[in-house]
Amino acid sequence: MDHPILYSFRRCPYAIRARLAILVADQTVNLREIVLRDKAEEFLKTSPSGTVPCLKLPDRVLDESLDIMAWALARNDPENWLQMPPEGYQLIAECDGPFKHALDRTKYASRYPDQDVGLNRSKANEFLFKLNSQLSRPYLFGASPRLADMAILPFVRQFAHIDYDVFLQSDVPNVVDWLERFKASTIFARVMNKYKKWEPEAPVVHFP
Ligand SMILES: N[C@@H](CCC(=O)N[C@@H](CS)C(=O)NCC(=O)O)C(=O)O
Structure with missing residues (x-):
């Protein structure tokens, strides 16, 4: 059987969240590692947006990381990631919207010369404070991770x-603990496997 094709990039937080869901759902895909500064022709023909992750199914293409997570978990959700209150989706939207906006303007400050880095860092921190107050449980919605934890953690990471010492001093101990647990987890190690840049003639690489 031909597996779906996942165009991915190891360090991209959107691609990491897609791989987390594909892994927990135990869906096999053919992984094609894309180098963003040298995108493969076939990837550009497949992905309407030219962004990773992109999942090519037999009948359609999913070009949004959250759609890929939803696809995988609809097929199999053994850890009940989808059992999450509506606030979880609001938190994800806040992560992908204002938090990511402020994150990019903090991380890539030189690309935004007219922006105040300090102001953007404090805007990003506002989101971390919100997460922090919700994380004593010890995940966002209780004793085990849900979709929101796994969709947001790659971005918090x-x-x-950007500067881990500054992060450690940001007075968000629950977020620090949550992130450290994630980084030490087997699931994280498994989605961060290294792959060679995909070439059309390369042998098929299965993930997971
Ligand atoms: N909305 C998309 C965004 C994905 C995205 O922006 N990915 C970045 C990499 S982290 C990308 O591919 N950027 C294109 C580029 O850098 O050329 C999703 O959720 O999948």
């Missing part, structure tokens, strides 16, 4: 690693 990206933000934290």
Whole structure:
């Protein structure tokens, strides 16, 4: 059987969240590692937006990471990631909207010379404070992770690693603990496997 094709990039937080859901749902895909500065022709022909992740199914293409998570979990959700209150979707929207906006303007400050880095860092921190107050449980919605935890953690990781010492001093101990547990988890290690850049003649790579 031909598996769906996942165009992915190891460090992209959107691609990481897609791989997390594909892994927990135990859906096999053919992984094609894309290099963003040298995108493969076939990827550009497949992806309407030219962004990763992109999942090519027999009958359609999913070009949004959250759609890929929803697809995988609709097929199999053994850890009940979808059992989440509506606030979970609001948190994801806040992550992908204002938080990611402020994250990019903090991380890539030189690309936004007219922007105040400090202001953007504090805007991003506002989201972390919100997460922090919700994380004593010890996940966002209770004792185990839900879709929101796994959709948001890759972005918090990206933000934290702009300057980890600054992050540690941000007075968000529950977020620090949540992120550290995630980074030490087997599931994280498995989605962060390294793959060579995909070439059309390369052998098929299965994920997971
Ligand atoms: N809305 C998309 C966004 C994906 C996205 O922006 N991915 C980045 C990499 S982290 C990308 O592919 N950017 C294109 C580029 O850098 O050329 C999703 O959720 O999948």
